[in-house]
Amino acid sequence: MTVLTPTARAAARRHSFWIGMASIALLVVLVTLLITRAGSVTGDPLSPTNAAPVGAMAVAEVLADQGVTVTPTGSLGETSDAASGADEPTIFIVDADDTLVGSQLDDIAADAGHLVLMSPGFGLLDGFAPEIALAGSVSGVLDADCAVGAVDRAQSVLGDGTGYRLVGDAPDAIECLDSGDDVFSLIQLQRDGYLLTVIGTWDAFSNERVAEEGNAALALNLLGGADDLIWYEPSIEDSLVPGAPTVGELTPVWVSAALVTLLLAFIAAAIWRGRRFGPLVVENLPVTVRASETMEGRARxxxxxxxxxxxxxxxxxxxxxxxxxxxxxxxxxxxxxxxxxxxxxxxxxxxxxxxxxxxxxxxxxxxxxxxxxxxxxxxxxxxxxxxxxxxxxxxxxxxxxxxxxxxx
Structure with a gap:
């Protein structure tokens, strides 16, 4: 049987060029999305539960295999409760967004045996460790140059991250991993009742780079000195300064009344000017065309x-x-x-x-x-x-x- 009317396949062949161009454009969009997603940072950086390259799940898993109890926390309250229930634990603080201020660490530091701050910002150092100041970024491999056990066992460390220097009186401070011009990637201080370590080698703890140089030895020995490790990642709940007024307290009394009045005025205007939806109205067409005339037109x-x-x-x-x-x-x-x-x-x-x-x-x-x-x-x-x-x-x-x- 011969089909006289053009089929879908014939129509597709006639428009094959445009179909091909549309397919290529769609393929380019999909590939771009896949490349963008593959190259993007996934998950929280240096998180103990993040298996992505920027995470630190590898360090947490190895510490757990060595008998260290790793407890991830996401708020000051959780961290304080976990620290009070442990015996001089190591508290590792990863404040990637610089949400904390120094005064917020006083309560948890009292229960810590070793407090480790990963790349702390200005607000955290100013209120908690004023003897230490930011000194710019550091890159490259740094050699062990101090008596801190974790650094000595590592021998060499990938120093990519933040550098620090001493600016105050701290006679018992230990400066490690010198990158030049008195800029160090690790500074350790002995406080009343606990040990404080400020470290800036961010990439050395990540899943992607922990196996390079002596990064693994540094991370495991620095965080595995106690039976309990509390891995604290601050959340947005901790970004508020204690005692600061809320948005409602800062808002004048008349603002709420004005907003309610405007809302009522808007509703009244909508009811007044809004069009009521009634039954459909049949409108007469300007010209009536007979079916026979339409058929004759198509025939012509x-x-x-x-x-x-x-x-x-x-x-x-x-x-x-x-x-x-x-x-x-x-x-x-x-x-x-x-x-x-x-x-x-x-x-x-x-x-x-x-x-x-x-x-x-x-x-x-x-x-x-x-x-x-x-x-x-x-x-x-x-x-x-x-x-x-x-x-x-x-x-x-x-x-x-x-x-x-x-x-x-």
Whole structure:
């Protein structure tokens, strides 16, 4: 069977260029998204539960295997409770967003045996360790140069991170990992009842770099000196300065009343000016176009473009649909089923019905008109066969003769 109307596959081939361009553009977008996501930082940096390259899950897992109890915390309250329940634990503070101030550490430092600050900012140092000041960034490999056990065992450390220097009186301070100009990556102080270590080698603790140089030895020995390790990552809840007024307390009394008044005015205006949705209104069209005129217009368009194939296909689709309804066939019935049923009830040769509904291709306007007449006659014969009392008549030229004339 030859399909005369262009199929979906033919239409796709005709627009293959634009389909290909759209597919390439979509592929480029997907690849860009994948590369961006793969190269982006995932998870919290130096988090003990983050297995991404920037996390520190490797250090936490090894410490746990060595018998150290690692307790991640996310607030001052959790850290204080965990510290009070442990025996001189090591508290490791990773304040990546510089949310803490020095005075917030006084309570947890009293219960700590060793307090380790990873790359603390100005606010944390100013209130908690004023003897130490920021001294810029550090990069490159640093050699062990002090008596601190963790540094001595590491021998060399990746120093990428923050540098510090002493600016106050601290006779018992130990300065380690000198990067030049009295800038150190680790400074250790002995406080009343606990040991304070300020360290800036941020990358040395990450999953991606911990296996390089002596980074693992530094991290494990520095954090694994006690049976309990509290890994504290400050959250937004800890960023508020204790005792500071809330937003509500800072807001004048008249602001709330003004906002309520404006809201009521807006609602009143919406009700006043809003359009009420009632029943649909039927509007008269400026011009009434008859269906016959529309059909005639389409026919003239087909004629002007010599679209005989498209015209006969349109007529055949309507004829097949009406014959199927006359014969009581289901909506999903195929054309072959319609041909077989029409041939059976009218007593017409099946090949002739098939040629009329599918096979014949008009090569001139005269043949197109003949095929159209034959389709109309076939539909009338089917209607008469189904209901002899219908108004359909067969007084015209017999269907077989009209089909033979069309074929000739």
């Amino acid at each position: 368009l087909y004629q002007s473009s010599s679209a005989r194939t498209h015209a006969i296909d349109t007529l055949r689709i309507g004829t097949v649909d009406r014959i199927a309804r006359l014969c009581g066939l289901p909506r999903l019935a195929t054309v072959e089923e319609v041909i077989a049923t029409a041939s059976s009830i009218t007593g017409t040769d099946r090949g002739r019905v098939h040629a009329l509904l599918l096979g014949d291709v008009p090569s001139s306007d005269r043949e197109l008109v003949a095929l159209s007449d034959a389709l109309l006659q076939l539909e009338r014969r089917v209607a008469h066969a189904v209901d002899p009392t219908s108004r359909a008549t067969t007084t015209e030229t017999p269907f077989s003769e009209s089909t033979e004339e069309t074929t000739r």
